[in-house]
Amino acid sequence: MAFPTGGDRDSLAPVLIKANPQNKTLHFTGNKITLSFDEYIELQDLQNNLVVSPWPLKTPIINSNLKTISIRLRDSLKPNTTYSIQFGNAVKDNNEGNVYHNLLYVFSTGDHIDSLTLAGQVTVAETGATDSTLLVLLYKDLDDSAVIKSKPDYIARLDNRGGFLFQYLPAGKYNVFALKDGDGGKTYNSKSELFAFLNEPVTISPNSSPVQLFASSIEKEKRGGPSATGITRKNKPTALVYRTSIEANRQDILSDLTLVFSTPLTQIDSNKIILSDTLFMPIPFTLKTDSTAKIVSLHTRWQPDKPYLLLIPAHVFKDSLGFTNEKADTIRFSTKREEDYAAVELRFQNLDLSLHPVLQFIVSDTVFYSAPVTSNKWKNKQFLPGTYGLRILYDANENGVWDTGNYNTKTQPERVIPLPDDLKLRANWDNERDILVP
Template sequence: MKRSAGWICLCVLLLALSAVLPTGCANIIPPSGGAKDTIAPVLLQSTPRDSTRHFTANRIVLNFDEYVTLDNYIENVIVSPYQKKPPQIDAKLRTITIKLKDSLEANTTYTINFGNAIKDVNEGNIAKQFKYVFTTGDTIDNGAISGRVQLAATGKIDTTLLVVLHNNLNDTAIHKLPPRYYAKLDGKGRFQFTNLPQGRFNMYVIPNDYNKRMDDSTKLFAFMDSSVTISAPHPNLVLYAFQEFVEKPRTSSNSQANANAKKKTEDKRLKFTTSLSAGNQDLLGNIEFIFNRKLKTFDSSKIILADTNNVPVKNVRYLWDTSLTKITLIHPWPEDTEFKLLLQKDAISDSADVSLLKGDTIRFRTKKESEYASMRLRFSGLDTAKHPVLQIVQGDKVIDSMPITKKEMFWPKYHPGEYFLRILLDDNNNGTWDPGHFWEGKKQQPELVFPADPAKVNLRTIFDSEWDVKIQYDLPPDAPKAAPKAPGNKSTAPSSNKGKPGRRN
């Protein structure tokens, strides 16, 4: 019996070891973490429940299906109608708790829109535009209105702006009172109000400041010409934001004192710089002389543009800027040519009768035509009654602006680079963009600027660039598109084989 018992124990031990120890031919597979979580948090329960009627609570609890966190809820969460005392909102594990700090109005529908504030803890998936709704009355208001906001001067979008609704229809309300409702813009400049009561509102666009009021006419602002009625259907509304006045840079007392001190110790000599770049002159530009002080006298006969043999060049004229600190030399420059500028010391003097320390000779060469591109634009959708003006933009600066009076425009020489094309609707036909007016006198909407189609062109040296440009009189639903590589938008050589890329002769 003892021997049998021993054999049984030995067999059990061997079976146990075979189950635990790996065999030589087994595949070792590392543990898998599973698929990445891409699902946003889902609400399981709310107390009181969403869309509650006759709401009287001051505390709301939201339970989700996973751990959640709040991303800058003070900035992201919007309570409508506007409350002077914002709620306190906390997130812990799977629960978000809202504690209302302000009193609630009778028979009023409230919405708490979290925007993009609610995220899951693990992957940061956003519960986009999550909203909790309740009413202190019998019914949930279902009025809605939507639209978009565009910057009038550029056709661009500023997503930091707010759209506000005032039920006080007096124009001074935007200045004196907080809004009844407000909404943020999405990445495409769109806004939407929901759960609004029936009635009339004035609609404005303002910066996202703490007091939600328009208290400075140098800030971006937009307004509707008339109030909007929530009970009536509306087309997609568009508001055009503008700065009525441009803020002037302020000079502090310290900076003024520093300027006065610098003035006492500055060099008394009359000096200047020129616009020449590394001894080269742009064929499309003029030569500018910038002086360190205002000038009193200027004798153009003592500033001579000459060839390399010191022979004066004809067809030269000068402009003296109204600031009295800049003189411009204008001449039709030939390509790849050497010149001299001969300046006599008494050609110029400042208000203290100080002249140049000595005469000067400045040598330079004009650029070659091969350093430039050419550009031809063919326009479709042209309506000259709208006074369209072509704006050519580089960076944030309008470097060229001209009325579009014909279907084709050509520049034989243009600086190579990337440019944006915009169309200004020049209502008063003065050639420049004019802002709107709201604060003083008659109300007037700003003049509008829209991106052309294509909105972007790229000019290369040596090549002739041709573009078919569609004039748009509205903001496209998506961001301005880069110029497509398609027939009609091409770089070509001016030859009988039009359409084949090549060098200019």
């Protein structure tokens, strides 16, 4: 005997069957709005979905009950103004969770509904990616300090592709910004917030063109300290602890050998450290300490598939706590072979060489390697095998690295364009690809 299944799963979103006052009401004077649906509904994540335009000083009180949403306006309404209440994806049915996408209620305190729009795109300049958590802000006040001192007149949220659309706008001039609003204040008040601006106001009219904004932050958010993999050297708990970049007893011939310490160093007696071959013939090298004083890089011209010795006498390193490496250490390793590396040839189409392009190889959202591109063909005969994302940086000041924007000087950030598809490089192989730059 077959048991009843209960019917097909409900996959339909709720339907708005009535609004009181009706949608797009003119000469609106009240402070209460009721929206009725054809089924039981509930609100989810209203704080991150709701957008009221013009942006109010006091957020409306919005509640759901059974098949109804009630809205109570707490601000005095401006005369002859079109208002919109956008719910984003906050409304869903109570049973299956089907979402009513982009529910919108509009009214006017005047005798007409403003109908102008402004569309655009926001891109994170450093990566070329999108961040849908950014807000787009419109200001009628064209003073440069308005975005710092006061809240915007209109707000739009980004879709998952970085696009935005302002609707029901009045004509006029506006400053346009994008902001990752970490503290919810709707103002630009932190150098670590992603922020974008247009150098000139836009004029909103029936012929308004879409705008493009590039977001960047002046300062990076603080992250954890350095890390490394490889051999760990530990003398005792009160002595120095360090790790090397050597993996599987093999040193990359394209990179420096690094020693990473757990505490900052205050002293290095580099004249006593010896790099040699297995016959103890010294090999010239240089040492360099990074800005944290925790990473020491040893640079030399590595020969492929060759054994080396790194001799570290006792007491050559001293840290900020006064501890030293109390025992001598001999690190034996070999360099990788030529056949451990990949040959790469990339052929570009639609690459604007006049913008000083720099090719970036990306690992875990970090630039692993970069090089200027001076023609439509780029080659490298020795590259570390692996899977890489690719980007093109248009390096305006030709310093080889990406530079952020600066609102005070109206300097836009440098642009980065992500290239489609990861590049998988095989060792001992000629890896070639044709790339159409977007």
